[in-house]
Structure formats: C-alpha cells, structure tokens
Amino acid sequence: MTAILISGSVSPGQGHDRPASAFAGKSSVDLVGMLTTIGPYLRFQWKRALFSYRTWRNRRAIAKAYASPWSLPEMPRWLLRPTLVCSALVAILAIVCLVAPDARRGVFQAVRAAYDGVHERLRKPDFPEAGPRLPQDPSQPVSLSNSRLTSPRYPSATLATTNSPQSRTSTDLDLFSVANKSTRTMYLLRQADGQSRLVDQYSMAVGEEDGQKQIAGDKRTPTGYYYIIGRKEGYELTPEYGPLVFILNYPNEDDLKAGRNGGGILIHGSYKGATPEPTKGCLELYNRDLRKLASFLKLGIGTPVVIVDIPDLADPASVPDYSRLTAERSALVENYRAAHQKLASFVSGWEGAWEARDIDQYSRFYDTATFQAEGLDWAGWRARKERTFRSYRKIEVTVQDVVLTELSDSTATVKFRQKYASDSLQVEGAKKLSLAAAGDAWRITGEIAIPQQEGIP
Numbered sequence: 001m002t003a004i005l006i007s008g009s010v011s012p013g014q015g016h017d018r019p020a021s022a023f024a025g026k027s028s029v030d031l032v033g034m035l036t037t038i039g040p041y042l043r044f045q046w047k048r049a050l051f052s053y054r055t056w057r058n059r060r061a062i063a064k065a066y067a068s069p070w071s072l073p074e075m076p077r078w079l080l081r082p083t084l085v086c087s088a089l090v091a092i093l094a095i096v097c098l099v100a101p102d103a104r105r106g107v108f109q110a111v112r113a114a115y116d117g118v119h120e121r122l123r124k125p126d127f128p129e130a131g132p133r134l135p136q137d138p139s140q141p142v143s144l145s146n147s148r149l150t151s152p153r154y155p156s157a158t159l160a161t162t163n164s165p166q167s168r169t170s171t172d173l174d175l176f177s178v179a180n181k182s183t184r185t186m187y188l189l190r191q192a193d194g195q196s197r198l199v200d201q202y203s204m205a206v207g208e209e210d211g212q213k214q215i216a217g218d219k220r221t222p223t224g225y226y227y228i229i230g231r232k233e234g235y236e237l238t239p240e241y242g243p244l245v246f247i248l249n250y251p252n253e254d255d256l257k258a259g260r261n262g263g264g265i266l267i268h269g270s271y272k273g274a275t276p277e278p279t280k281g282c283l284e285l286y287n288r289d290l291r292k293l294a295s296f297l298k299l300g301i302g303t304p305v306v307i308v309d310i311p312d313l314a315d316p317a318s319v320p321d322y323s324r325l326t327a328e329r330s331a332l333v334e335n336y337r338a339a340h341q342k343l344a345s346f347v348s349g350w351e352g353a354w355e356a357r358d359i360d361q362y363s364r365f366y367d368t369a370t371f372q373a374e375g376l377d378w379a380g381w382r383a384r385k386e387r388t389f390r391s392y393r394k395i396e397v398t399v400q401d402v403v404l405t406e407l408s409d410s411t412a413t414v415k416f417r418q419k420y421a422s423d424s425l426q427v428e429g430a431k432k433l434s435l436a437a438a439g440d441a442w443r444i445t446g447e448i449a450i451p452q453q454e455g456i457p
C-alpha cells in the first residue's frame with residue numbers, strides 16, 4: 001500500500017510546481033509493473049475460487065439427488081477466502097484511482113492486461129473440473145473421469161467390441177490346459193493344424209488330501225475334463241485369492257453321475273509375495289504366473305482344463321481326448337453366446353427404463369425379494385430411485401461393451417462401461433450386475449459400481 005501511494009504523491013522539496021502529467025507516466029509504469037508481478041497470484045486466486053465453487057455445486061447436486069432430510073451443503077469457508085482476497089485487491093485499486101486520479105489510465109491498462117491473461121487461460125483450464133467426492137447414487141457409476149457427455153441420446157447397450165475377450169471366444173479349440181496333480185505342474189498348450197505345442201508351464205499347489213474329490217469339504221482336487229465358466233477380478237475377492245480367479249465347472253456331468261458333489265473349484269493366486277500352499281481343492285498358482293496365464297486366456301470362457309494325476313507324465317499333449325474337448329467346448333461356447341446376447345438385450349431394456357424414470361417399469365428388472373446393494377434391500381433401493389427420478393428432469397444413460405463374466409444354470413454376472421448424464425451431473429465408469437434366472441427371464445439381485453480400469457477383463 002505504501003509503494004502505491006508514494007508513486008502517485010508529491011515528493012518533499014518538489015512542491016506543486018511540476019505538472020500533473022509528470023506523475024502520470026511514472027504511476028502508469030509502476031502500477032503496470034506491480035500488477036504484472038501480482039498477476040499470477042490473482043489468476044491463482046480466481047481459479048481457486050472457481051474450482052471451489054464447482055466442487056460445492058456438484059456436492060449440492062448429489063445432495064439434491066439423494067433428497068436428504070438434512071440441509072444442503074453450505075458455502076464452505078475455504079471458498080470464501082480466495083473470493084475475499086480478490087475483492088480486497090479490487091478495493092485497493094479503487095482507492096488508488098480516487099487518491100491519484102492521474103494514475104487511472106495506468107490502472108485501467110494494467111487491469112485490462114491482467115483480465116485478458118486470465119480470460120485467455122480460463123478458456124482452456126489446465127485443471128480438471130471437480131468431480132463428485134460424496135457417496136453417489138449406486139445406480140450411477142464411480143466417477144473416474146469427468147468427460148462431458150454431449151450426445152443428446154446414447155446408443156443402446158452393445159456387446160463387447162472386436163478388441164474384447166468376447167471376440168476371442170471361438171468354438172474352435174485353441175488354448176487348453178493340462179494340470180498334473182502328481183507333479184504339481186500346470187501346462188498351457190495351443191492346438192493348431194492338428195498339432196499341440198507347449199506355450200508355458202507353471203508350478204501349482206493342489207488340495208491337501210490325495211485322491212479324487214468326492215464331497216464338499218474333503219480338501220481334494222477333482223480329476224477330469226473341466227472348462228472355465230467365469231472370471232473374477234481382485235476387487236471382488238479377499239486377498240488370499242490373489243489378483244484374479246478363473247472358475248471351473250465342477251461338478252461336471254461325469255461327477256454328477258458318479259454322485260460327487262461340492263463346488264467352488266478355482267484357479268487362483270495367493271497373498272502378495274506368498275508361495276502356493278496346499279488348498280481345499282483349488283489349483284493355486286504364483287500371482288505372477290496367474291497374471292501370465294490370464295494374459296493368454298483373457299476372459300477365458302470355454303477354455304478346457306484337463307486335471308490328471310499321472311506321476312510319470314512325459315508329454316502333456318498326449319493326455320486329452322481332442323474330439324471330446326472340441327465337442328464339449330463348442331457346446332459350452334454356443335450356450336455362452338446365446339446367453340450373452342440375451343443378457344445384452346436385458347441390459348438395454350434396463351437402461352431404457354432407467355432413462356424413462358418410470359419406477360414401475362424399472363422395478364420389473366429386479367428380483368425384489370432377494371435384491372441387496374450398498375446395504376439396501378429392494379424397498380430402500382426403490383425409495384432412493386424414486387427420489388432421484390423426481391429430482392431430475394432428464395436422465396441419459398449409455399451402456400457399452402457388455403461382458404458376461406460368469407454363467408451357470410441359475411446365475412450370471414455381467415459387467416459393462418457406463419455413461420450417466422442428468423441435469424447437473426455427468427460421470428463415466430463401469431458397473432457389475434449380478435443376476436438370477438427366473439424361468440426364462442433374468443432378474444437383478446445386486447449391482448455395484450466397479451473400478452473402470454479393472455472392470456472389464
């Protein structure tokens with residue numbers, strides 16, 4: 001403040017015999033230099049205030065969607081601070097103009113230059129718009145990016161693209177595995193042109209007890225012809241299973257005919273850095289080897305896993321009955337494809353009901369007796385959805401890359417990428433729906449937002 005007043009005042013001993021114009025040039029130069037120096041600070045404070053306001057606005061929008069009984073978020077104190085700083089600087093400049101009228105031209109020039117700089121930089125902000133930080137409606141995805149959704153109407157649900165695991169699910173026999181319990185070795189082989197060649201092999205652990213699995217809990221690993229029917233990611237598992245698991249179709253038809261029961265036979269990893277140890281019946285690999293295997297299998301649906309117990313196995317390619325592998329795998333993959341198409345259509349209809357904001361139509365897609373999500377049963381979920389539907393004039397949803405990651409006679413799991421846009425909120429993410437068969441139809445028993453970078457295998 002002192003420097004500003006001196007630049008526009010009369011020096012002792014000079015009196016008032018110098019023309020006023022003599023002070024104007026110096027004031028203009030000093031003020032331009034001063035504002036040029038503090039310009040970056042002013043820009044920072046302005047952008048900080050804008051960033052804070054957008055964050056506060058998004059919090060209010062989310063609170064509105066929940067229609068919470070408590071009051072909407074108040075303007076935070078940390079938002080007022082940069083606003084007050086900018087206001088104080090503007091007031092100081094106004095005082096300078098009143099005290100030193102001849103300095104107005106310099107002030108106006110400097111302010112104009114500072115404004116032009118701020119305006120130019122704010123046209124393409126170098127920071128992302130603040131995304132929502134509060135818990136969202138679970139029907140909306142976790143916001144991992146804040147790209148604006150500009151399309152007035154998104155396309156309906158699509159199957160996974162040509163770069164996805166779905167396009168690599170062929171009825172032709174390609175990769176298959178032979179797991180030898182006796183030597184604790186898993187072989188990955190590739191069938192091509194009537195010949196099988198070794199691709200990779202991994203050390204593994206098997207069940208604590210020897211022999212063929214008979215009943216649930218006997219801690220034995222089954223032997224026979226099995227196929228991968230599902231894959232789960234690390235965020236769906238407890239740490240002892242490692243980064244992912246492949247699910248096998250135990251018990252198969254042979255097991256059922258022989259009276260063998262149980263289930264939950266997996267190919268999985270272990271705790272981070274741990275060595276595979278005897279299991280309750282699963283095949284356990286080193287985490288690094290499991291990731292390598294997954295890099296070959298991708299989603300893995302239909303991949304044969306022939307489990308044997310041969311002490312002196314010299315050639316794993318000699319074990320399988322290839323005609324059986326081809327026939328059984330072909331039937332499984334065709335069934336998978338038909339279910340995939342049906343479930344993609346189901347998700348498309350669910351998407352349309354959500355956009356229509358019709359709670360009765362939306363409810364038809366759910367198993368209202370067993371549904372659970374985010375700690376809510378169906379009554380709580382429906383009430384939340386009704387509040388959301390009332391709060392917005394429009395909701396737009398797009399679903400893409402629907403992947404069927406698990407399939408059995410009675411249950412299924414689908415994952416997909418999703419974009420959501422309402423009056424004041426636009427987010428992208430991924431979602432998982434758990435479904436149960438209801439006659440010839442499917443019903444949702446659970447839904448959850450999942451990490452986008454891991455959500456679609």
